[in-house]
Amino acid sequence: MAVFAAPNTDGAVVDYESRYDHYIGGEYVAPAGGQYFENPTPVTGRTFTEIARGTAADIEKALDAAEGAAPAWGRTSVEERSGVLLKIADRMEQNLERIAVAEAWENGKAVRETLAADIPLAIDHFRYFAGALRGQEGGISQIDEHTVAYHFHEPLGVVGQIIPWNFPILMAVWKLAPALAAGNAVVLKPAEQTPASIHLLMSIIGDLIPPGVVNIVNGFGVEAGKPLASSNRVRKVAFTGETTTGRLILQYASENIIPVTVELGGKSPNIFFDDVAAQNDAFYDKAQEGFALFALNQGEVCTCPSRALIQSGIYDRFLGDGVERVKKIKQGNPLDTETQVGAQASNDQLEKILSYIDIGKQEGAKVLTGGGKADLGGDLAGGYYVQPTVFEGDNKMRVFQEEIFGPVVSVAKFDDYADALKIANDTLYGLGAGVWSRDGNTAYRAGRDIQAGRVWVNNYHAYPAHAAFGGYKASGIGRENHKMMLDHYQQTKNLLVSY
Numbered sequence: 186m187a188v189f190a191a192p193n194t195d196g197a198v199v200d201y202e203s204r205y206d207h208y209i210g211g212e213y214v215a216p217a218g219g220q221y222f223e224n225p226t227p228v229t230g231r232t233f234t235e236i237a238r239g240t241a242a243d244i245e246k247a248l249d250a251a252e253g254a255a256p257a258w259g260r261t262s263v264e265e266r267s268g269v270l271l272k273i274a275d276r277m278e279q280n281l282e283r284i285a286v287a288e289a290w291e292n293g294k295a296v297r298e299t300l301a302a303d304i305p306l307a308i309d310h311f312r313y314f315a316g317a318l319r320g321q322e323g324g325i326s327q328i329d330e331h332t333v334a335y336h337f338h339e340p341l342g343v344v345g346q347i348i349p350w351n352f353p354i355l356m357a358v359w360k361l362a363p364a365l366a367a368g369n370a371v372v373l374k375p376a377e378q379t380p381a382s383i384h385l386l387m388s389i390i391g392d393l394i395p396p397g398v399v400n401i402v403n404g405f406g407v408e409a410g411k412p413l414a415s416s417n418r419v420r421k422v423a424f425t426g427e428t429t430t431g432r433l434i435l436q437y438a439s440e441n442i443i444p445v446t447v448e449l450g451g452k453s454p455n456i457f458f459d460d461v462a463a464q465n466d467a468f469y470d471k472a473q474e475g476f477a478l479f480a481l482n483q484g485e486v487c488t489c490p491s492r493a494l495i496q497s498g499i500y501d502r503f504l505g506d507g508v509e510r511v512k513k514i515k516q517g518n519p520l521d522t523e524t525q526v527g528a529q530a531s532n533d534q535l536e537k538i539l540s541y542i543d544i545g546k547q548e549g550a551k552v553l554t555g556g557g558k559a560d561l562g563g564d565l566a567g568g569y570y571v572q573p574t575v576f577e578g579d580n581k582m583r584v585f586q587e588e589i590f591g592p593v594v595s596v597a598k599f600d601d602y603a604d605a606l607k608i609a610n611d612t613l614y615g616l617g618a619g620v621w622s623r624d625g626n627t628a629y630r631a632g633r634d635i636q637a638g639r640v641w642v643n644n645y646h647a648y649p650a651h652a653a654f655g656g657y658k659a660s661g662i663g664r665e666n667h668k669m670m671l672d673h674y675q676q677t678k679n680l681l682v683s684y
């Protein structure tokens with residue numbers, strides 16, 4: 186067991202600054218309004234850093250810096266930009282433990298996940314787009330004997346990016362890597378709950394990027410996010426967050442007629458067909474693990490498998506085994522490498538999850554395990570911990586229909602394939618889904634018939650950089666990951682040349 190930072194140290198052992206200004210034009214800049222706000226660590230609930238409170242004036246300053254830097258960055262060679270991305274990846278790898286520990290401290294997530302998944306995935310993302318950029322091609326077509334059409338990719342210019350708190354580094358990198366590869370300058374607003382991790386990252390990689398190409402403005406949604414998303418100086422807005430906020434982002438973008446990607450909420454079904462339990466073997470065990478993954482990242486994942494649908498023939502056995510597995514999940518200090526489930530990212534999120542647990546109980550869902558706040562005692566007593574919770578109920582209930590964004594799964598029974606697909610698709614959302622079956626035909630059909638942008642078949646929660654990710658329905662517009670993102674951060678110029 187390794188514990189990276191004792192919770193009673195108030196963050197002194199992790200290398201966060203006690204105060205973070207904005208990062209604009211390659212320098213730290215105090216907020217125009219002179220205001221700061223305090224951020225607690227979810228591990229203990231105690232304040233550990235102060236953050237500049239951004240306003241429209243700070244956004245304007247960042248846009249000035251980005252507009253100044255964008256033309257030269259956009260004209261750099263493909264080799265040069267690709268090389269910068271590779272150097273960023275190497276620098277992150279050299280500092281992996283430092284970044285991973287800091288993010289666990291700020292967000293409350295388990296350090297074993299940040300070490301093994303979040304930060305390595307972010308590093309790979311930079312490498313992937315460094316390579317994808319080298320492979321990008323334009324096109325030439327002969328129109329007639331004297332005319333040729335040339336297609337070029339041009340950067341958009343300055344783009345605005347707004348991200349949530351559930352994967353502070355990974356969400357930033359999913360947006361930064363393709364935007365930078367494509368030759369854009371960026372103004373990014375992190376979530377108000379988790380800006381420190383990104384500032385730590387910039388202190389590690391900032392010198393590799395020309396000043397003004399990446400600018401970070403902290404602050405709250407309406408005060409700092411809205412001026413960025415509604416600015417007529419940005420050529421695209423990329424947003425990840427709640428569906429309600431996504432609607433506002435789309436409205437702002439419509440005023441400026443700019444492209445926008447909105448990666449929004451989910452209520453993902455995880456479907457287990459009868460044949461999963463044909464044998465008590467490694468496949469069954471993997472499916473059981475897939476069931477328990479609703480608690481990964483404390484359930485604060487947009488694709489959290491928050492609705493488990495289990496076929497009637499295996500229902501009692503599979504659910505019984507699943508509940509026993511959930512009871513064994515190790516919850517504790519996020520900085521302990523044996524901890525599987527840490528703290529929720531904020532007190533507001535803790536309260537929201539607990540209120541949904543009450544709603545589930547009131548509407549008649551049965552609690553099979555969990556069902557309340559986890560009191561871990563000692564220094565963790567003030568932290569934001571929720572017990573992994575399994576509800577059994579009906580897909581009409583609010584705990585099946587609304588995004589809770591916590592370690593809570595709602596389980597329902599289905600009879601046959603048609604029943605499973607009807608329940609799975611009976612949701613506002615369409616982000617992720619899981620299908621578990623030993624029968625290739627059933628698995629493939631379900632993968633095809635589920636209305637979701639990402640369907641995991643006989644696995645769950647893998648996010649390779651080259652697999653397109655995004656939502657159907659109210660889960661969003663656009664995609665992330667995959668080389669297609671380069672197109673999303675560029676515009677196509679056509680030269681029609683006669684000779």
Ligand code: NAD
Pocket residue numbers: 347348349350351356374375376377404405406407409410411414425426427428430431433447448449450451486487488588590616655656660661
């Ligand atoms: P949120 O919508 O409350 O906030 C997201 C960001 O938007 C924050 O930086 C916030 O400050 C900013 N914001 C808020 N109001 C704004 C406004 N009026 N104008 C501009 N910016 C504004 O979401 P959250 O609570 O931070 O994140 C959780 C949500 O994110 C969940 O719904 C989750 O499913 C979703 N999410 C989706 C994906 C995906 O890829 N689809 C990934 C991660 C999280």
